[in-house]
Amino acid sequence: MAFSSPVAKLDVDNGIAVLTLDSPPVNALSAPVRTAIHDGVKAAIDDPAVQAIVLICDGRTFIAGADITGFGKAPEGPTLQAAQNMMENSPKPVVAAIHGTALGGGLETALACHYRVAVPSAKCGLPEVKLGLLPGAGGTQRLPRIVGVQRALEMMTSGEHVPAKQCLEMGLVDELVEEGKLREGAVAFARKLLAEKRPLKKVRDLDDKMIEARKHPEIFAEFRKANARKFRGFMAPEHNIRCIEAAVNQPFDEGLKTERALFTELMNSVQSAAQRYVFFAERQVWKIPDVPADTPVVPVKKVGIIGAGTMGGGIAMNFANVGIPVTLVETRQEALDRGLSVVRNNYENTARRGRLTVEQVEQRMRLLSGSLDLNALADCDMIIEAVFENMEVKKELFANLDKIVKQGAVLATNTSALDINEIATATSRPQDVIGMHFFSPANVMRLLEVVRGEKTSATMIATAMGIGKKIGKIAALSGVCPGFIGNRILRARTLQAQAMLMEGAMPWDIDKVIYDFGLPMGPFAMSDLAGLDLGWFRERSTSSTIREVLCEADRRGQKTGAGFYDYDEKRNAKPSPVTEKIIRDFMAKQGATPRQISETEILERCIYPMINEGAKILEEGIAIRPSDIDIVWINGYGWPVYRGGPMFYADTVGLDKVVAKLKEYAPKLGADFTISPLLEKMAAEGKRFQDMK
Numbered sequence: 001m002a003f004s005s006p007v008a009k010l011d012v013d014n015g016i017a018v019l020t021l022d023s024p025p026v027n028a029l030s031a032p033v034r035t036a037i038h039d040g041v042k043a044a045i046d047d048p049a050v051q052a053i054v055l056i057c058d059g060r061t062f063i064a065g066a067d068i069t070g071f072g073k074a075p076e077g078p079t080l081q082a083a084q085n086m087m088e089n090s091p092k093p094v095v096a097a098i099h100g101t102a103l104g105g106g107l108e109t110a111l112a113c114h115y116r117v118a119v120p121s122a123k124c125g126l127p128e129v130k131l132g133l134l135p136g137a138g139g140t141q142r143l144p145r146i147v148g149v150q151r152a153l154e155m156m157t158s159g160e161h162v163p164a165k166q167c168l169e170m171g172l173v174d175e176l177v178e179e180g181k182l183r184e185g186a187v188a189f190a191r192k193l194l195a196e197k198r199p200l201k202k203v204r205d206l207d208d209k210m211i212e213a214r215k216h217p218e219i220f221a222e223f224r225k226a227n228a229r230k231f232r233g234f235m236a237p238e239h240n241i242r243c244i245e246a247a248v249n250q251p252f253d254e255g256l257k258t259e260r261a262l263f264t265e266l267m268n269s270v271q272s273a274a275q276r277y278v279f280f281a282e283r284q285v286w287k288i289p290d291v292p293a294d295t296p297v298v299p300v301k302k303v304g305i306i307g308a309g310t311m312g313g314g315i316a317m318n319f320a321n322v323g324i325p326v327t328l329v330e331t332r333q334e335a336l337d338r339g340l341s342v343v344r345n346n347y348e349n350t351a352r353r354g355r356l357t358v359e360q361v362e363q364r365m366r367l368l369s370g371s372l373d374l375n376a377l378a379d380c381d382m383i384i385e386a387v388f389e390n391m392e393v394k395k396e397l398f399a400n401l402d403k404i405v406k407q408g409a410v411l412a413t414n415t416s417a418l419d420i421n422e423i424a425t426a427t428s429r430p431q432d433v434i435g436m437h438f439f440s441p442a443n444v445m446r447l448l449e450v451v452r453g454e455k456t457s458a459t460m461i462a463t464a465m466g467i468g469k470k471i472g473k474i475a476a477l478s479g480v481c482p483g484f485i486g487n488r489i490l491r492a493r494t495l496q497a498q499a500m501l502m503e504g505a506m507p508w509d510i511d512k513v514i515y516d517f518g519l520p521m522g523p524f525a526m527s528d529l530a531g532l533d534l535g536w537f538r539e540r541s542t543s544s545t546i547r548e549v550l551c552e553a554d555r556r557g558q559k560t561g562a563g564f565y566d567y568d569e570k571r572n573a574k575p576s577p578v579t580e581k582i583i584r585d586f587m588a589k590q591g592a593t594p595r596q597i598s599e600t601e602i603l604e605r606c607i608y609p610m611i612n613e614g615a616k617i618l619e620e621g622i623a624i625r626p627s628d629i630d631i632v633w634i635n636g637y638g639w640p641v642y643r644g645g646p647m648f649y650a651d652t653v654g655l656d657k658v659v660a661k662l663k664e665y666a667p668k669l670g671a672d673f674t675i676s677p678l679l680e681k682m683a684a685e686g687k688r689f690q691d692m693k
C-alpha cells in the first residue's frame with residue numbers, strides 16, 4: 001500500500017486496514033493530519049486486500065478538533081470536507097474508533113464515517129460555540145440527523161462533552177468496546193459489519209428525525225426563549241440554531257452551504273477572535289516564568305480554614321468537593337454551627353436540583369470538622385485564613401499560626417486588599433505565606449487570585465496554583481498591590497461611576513450601560529448586592545458621600561429591601577425616586593449642576609480607566625501578561641467572554657483611541673488620575689496588548 005505520512009501509519013490486520021493518527025498533543029486537524037486521513041483512506045480503498053477501514057488515534061485522545069492555532073492562516077493541503085468525502089463515499093465500511101475526546105472537527109470526522117465505536121471513558125461534543133463558532137465541517141447538518149433536533153440544539157449551544165454511554169443511547173456511537181482495547185474492539189466490530197453485510201450508513205442520508213422535527217417547528221422558538229438569558233450578547237448560539245433549522249428545512253447540500261456562510265461570518269467576527277483568545281489565555285495563565293512546571297509542591301491532604309463565615313464556608317466546600325478533609329476554626333461555637341449549617345444547606349439545595357445524591361452530601365459533610373481551637377490546625381498542609389479585613393487581627397493570627405502549624409505548610413490569607421508582605425512579617429517563615437483570594441460565592445466563582453509576596457517561595461506558588469486547578473478553579477497569579485489585579489481595576493471603574501453620579505447620571509443609567517455591554521450587573525446593582533454598609537459605621541457616618549446618606553436612611557442594599565434601587569419581595573430592582581432625590585439634594589448642597597451624560601461617555605468613562613489601570617498593573621509587574629488580567633475579569637467579575645477581557649477589548653477599540661479619549665476626559669477623571677506610560681507608549685507605537693510577549 002503506497003502511503004506514508006509524518007503523522008500517521010496504515011497497517012492491515014487480516015483484511016481490516018487500521019489508519020492510526022499520531023499528532024500530539026491532541027491530534028488536531030492540521031494540514032498533515034487532513035492529508036493523512038485523505039490519502040490513508042484512499043490507499044486503503046485502492047488496496048484490494050482491504051475490506052474495511054478503522055480510523056483510530058494514538059496518544060491521549062481521538063481528534064480534538066480543527067487546529068485552532070491554524071485559524072486565520074492560508075489553507076494548505078486537502079480540506080477537511082475532502083477528507084470526509086473520501087471516507088463517506090468509500091465503498092468499504094469506515095469505522096471511527098474513539099477514545100479521549102472526539103470534539104468539533106474530530107466528531108465531524110467521525111460523523112463522516114459509516115460507524116463509530118468508543119471506549120466507555122470517551123466523550124463526544126461540538127464545542128465550537130465556546131470559541132464563538134459553529135461546527136463548520138458538516139456537523140450542524142449531520143448531528144441533528146443522528147441525535148434529533150432537541151439534543152443537537154443542546155449539544156451545539158452548550159458545547160458539552162457527552163459521555164460515551166449517553167452517546168450510545170442517542171445513536172451517536174454504535175457500540176462501546178472494552179476500555180484499553182479500542183483497536184481490537186474496533187477491528188472486531190468492522191469484521192462483524194462485514195459478516196453481517198451491514199449497509200454503508202451515511203449520516204447525511206438519515207431523514208427520520210428530520211421528518212419528525214418538521215412537524216414541530218415551534219421547538220426552535222421555545223429553545224430560544226428558554227435560553228435567552230444564557231445566550232444574551234453572544235452571536236454563536238443563534239448561528240448554531242439557524243444551522244439546525246437549515247438541517248430541518250433544507251436538503252443536505254443546501255444546509256452545508258448555509259453552514260459555510262454562517263461559519264464564515266462567525267470566523268470573521270470580533271466575538272470569535274475574543275473567545276479563541278480566551279481559550280489560549282486560560283491555558284497560558286497557569287504558566288509562570290520563574291516557577292517551572294517541575295517545581296516541587298506541598299502535598300495537600302488536609303486543609304485548615306479560619307473563619308466559618310460565608311467566605312470560609314464557601315472555600316471549605318471546594319476542598320470537600322474533591323475529597324480533601326477540612327478543619328474549620330471559629331472563635332464561637334454558634335458561629336461555627338451557623339457556618340456548617342449554611343454549607344449543609346448549600347449542598348442540600350444542590351441535591352434537590354439533582355446534581356448531588358443524598359449520600360454525596362453526607363460524604364462531603366463528613367469531610368468537614370469544626371473547632372474553636374487553633375491548635376486543631378497543627379497538622380494541616382494548607383491553612384487559609386478568611387477572617388475580617390483587619391491588619392492587626394490578621395498579624396496576630398499569623399503569629400499564632402507560626403507557633404502552631406507544622407513546618408512546610410502553606411500559610412494562605414484570603415485577604416482581598418491587605419498587604420501580604422506585612423502579614424508575612426508576623427511569622428518566622430515569610431516564604432510560606434501567600435494570598436489565595438477567592439471570589440464570593442467561593443464555592444461557585446471560578447476565579448482564584450494567587451498572590452505572591454516578596455518572599456513567597458516557588459513551592460508555595462506552585463502548590464497554590466496546583467490546588468486551584470484541583471478544586472476546579474482558574475488561578476491567576478498577582479503581585480502585591482492594593483486590591484491586587486481584580487479589585488484594583490474595579491476601583492478605577494467605581495471611582496468614575498461615583499463621579500458620574502455627581503455630574504447628573506443616575507445609578508440605573510450607569511448600570512444599564514454596563515449591563516448592555518455584557519456584564520451581569522452594573523456597579524450600583526453590585527454594591528446593593530454586596531451591601532452598602534460594608535465598612536460603614538453609623539456612629540462615624542457624616543453624610544459626606546451618597547453611600548453614607550443611603551446607609552443613614554437605612555437603605556443598605558438588597559438585604560434591607562432598598563439601596564441605590566428599591567427592591568420588591570422577589571428582589572427585583574426598580575429605579576428609586578428616593579435615591580434620585582437623595583442624589584439631587586446632595587448635588588445641590590455641593591453646588592453641582594446635573595448634565596445629560598451620553599451612554600458613550602458612560603461606557604468610556606467606566607471602561608477606559610480600567611484599561612489604564614490594567615496597563616499600570618503590567619508595567620509594575622503585578623500581572624505577568626495582559627491575558628491574565630482578562631482571565632481575572634472574565635472569571636471573577638463576569639466580563640463578557642465574547643469581548644475577551646478589558647485588555648483584549650482595548651485592542652479592539654485601538655489603544656490610540658483609548659489614550660485620546662482618556663486625555664479628553666482627563667479633567668473629569670479625578671485629581672489622582674494619570675495615564676499609564678506603558679499604555680501611552682504602546683498607543684504611540686501602534687501596538688496591541690495581545691502581541692505583548
Ligand code: 3HC
Binds near residue numbers: 025026067108
Ligand atoms: N487546536 C490546537 N491546539 C489545541 C487544540 C486544538 N483544537 N486543543 C487543544 N490544543 C492544545 C492546547 O492549547 C494545549 O497546548 P499547550 O500544552 O501548549 O498549552 C494542549 O493542546 C493540551 O490541551 P489542554 O491543556 O486543554 O489539555 P486537556 O487534556 O486538559 O484537554 C481537550 C484536552 C479536552 C482536547 C481540550 O484541549 C479542548 O477542549 N480543546 C479544544 C477542543 C475544541 O474546541 N475543538 C473544536 C475546535 S474548532 C473546530 O473543530 C472547527 C470545525 O468545526 C471546523
